[in-house]
Amino acid sequence: MPGSPYTDLDRPPLSAARLARALTAPHGPWRRLDLRVETGSTNADAAVAARAGEPEGLVVVAERQTAGRGRRGRVWQSPARAGIATSVLLRPGEAVAERGWPPASATGYGWLPLLAGVALVEAVTRLAELEAGLKWPNDLLVGEAKCGGILAEAVPGAAPGQPPAIVLGIGLNVTVRADELPQNPTGLPATSLSLAGAAATDRDPLLRALLRSLADWYDRWRTAGGDAVHSGLRDAYLASCATLDRQVRALLPDGTELAGRATGVDVDGQLLVDTPAGRRPLSAADILHLR
Numbered sequence: 001m002p003g004s005p006y007t008d009l010d011r012p013p014l015s016a017a018r019l020a021r022a023l024t025a026p027h028g029p030w031r032r033l034d035l036r037v038e039t040g041s042t043n044a045d046a047a048v049a050a051r052a053g054e055p056e057g058l059v060v061v062a063e064r065q066t067a068g069r070g071r072r073g074r075v076w077q078s079p080a081r082a083g084i085a086t087s088v089l090l091r092p093g094e095a096v097a098e099r100g101w102p103p104a105s106a107t108g109y110g111w112l113p114l115l116a117g118v119a120l121v122e123a124v125t126r127l128a129e130l131e132a133g134l135k136w137p138n139d140l141l142v143g144e145a146k147c148g149g150i151l152a153e154a155v156p157g158a159a160p161g162q163p164p165a166i167v168l169g170i171g172l173n174v175t176v177r178a179d180e181l182p183q184n185p186t187g188l189p190a191t192s193l194s195l196a197g198a199a200a201t202d203r204d205p206l207l208r209a210l211l212r213s214l215a216d217w218y219d220r221w222r223t224a225g226g227d228a229v230h231s232g233l234r235d236a237y238l239a240s241c242a243t244l245d246r247q248v249r250a251l252l253p254d255g256t257e258l259a260g261r262a263t264g265v266d267v268d269g270q271l272l273v274d275t276p277a278g279r280r281p282l283s284a285a286d287i288l289h290l291r
Helices: 016-023 042-053 105-127 202-223 234-238
Strands: 032-036 058-062 083-090 132-135 139-142 145-155 167-173 246-249 258-266 269-276 277-280 286-289
Touching: 016 032, 016 202, 016 277, 032 042, 042 058, 042 083, 042 167, 083 202, 105 132, 105 139, 105 202, 105 234, 132 145, 132 234, 132 269, 167 202, 202 234, 234 258, 246 269, 258 277
Parallel strands: 032 058
Antiparallel strands: 058 083, 083 167, 132 139, 139 145, 145 167, 246 258, 246 286, 258 269, 269 277
16 A cells, blocks of 8 residues: 555554553653654644643654754655654753752753753664764764754743743654665765664664653753753763764854864863864854864
8 A cells, every 4th residue: 555654564653552651651751642644843843832831741753754853954854664753842941849850940951952862872772782972962873974863942931931941853763774864964974773783673662762761861850950960961971972082173153163172061061172272162063073
C-alpha cells in the first residue's frame, strides 16, 4: 500500500500507546505524549502548545518532519521513520513544589541544550554501543560526522513578568541511508546510527532511553536550582565534549569569525576560545573543528 508505514521493514512505525504507557505518568516522567505521523516541525508544534498554556512535560514526536528547524533558521527534511524527531516543553522558571524544584534562574537556561546533548550521548552510547561526543553547542558526533542535533527555543510568557517556556528539539539520524543524508552548511559530514555500525537501530528503545535520560538530567538540574555545577551537568558535558582541546574556527552571529583553541566551557555554558587577542567566551556560534 503506497504510503503505508509497513512498506519499509527496516523502518517500523512507533506506537503511541506503548510509548505513552512507558513515558508518561504514572509510570514515566513526562506528562503527555503527542505522536504525529507527519508535521512541519516538532519544535513549532510544541511552541504552539506553549503559547496556548500547555503545562510543562509535553513530548511531541514526529515520524516525519517536512520543515524541521536548525540553528540560524536552517530548514531540513527527514525521511519517514528514519530517525527520531522529538521536542519537549519545559517551564524551568516555575516552581514545582511536589518535586522540590525551585524556579531556575534565566541565566542558566543556556545549559538546557547542553543538557539535552548529554542525554543524547547517554542514549546512543548505551543502546547503539557507539562512541559519541558533542560538538559545542548542539551537534551529536559519531566519529567526525554529525548524527544528530539539538535546538532550544524560548517562548515568551503570556503575561508581563511571566518566565518563558523552553522548547527543546532533538533530531537523531537512525536508519538514514547514504543517499538520504542532508548537506551540512558548515561542511561537517553527516551519518546515521546504522551507517556507523550501531548495535541497535530500533527507534522505540532509543527514544525511551533518550527521554528518560533527559528527564533525569532535568530533574537534577531543577533540584539544584538550575545550577550546572552542583547538579553535575557541567562535568558530564565536559566529559562528552569533543570540541575541547581542539583548534576551531567560530562563525559568530554578526557574520564575523575568530579562530583559536577551545579550552573549556564556563559555568554559564559558554565555550572558551583562546585566540591571539586573548580568551573569548562564546554564547552562540557555529563551530568548525580544524585539523
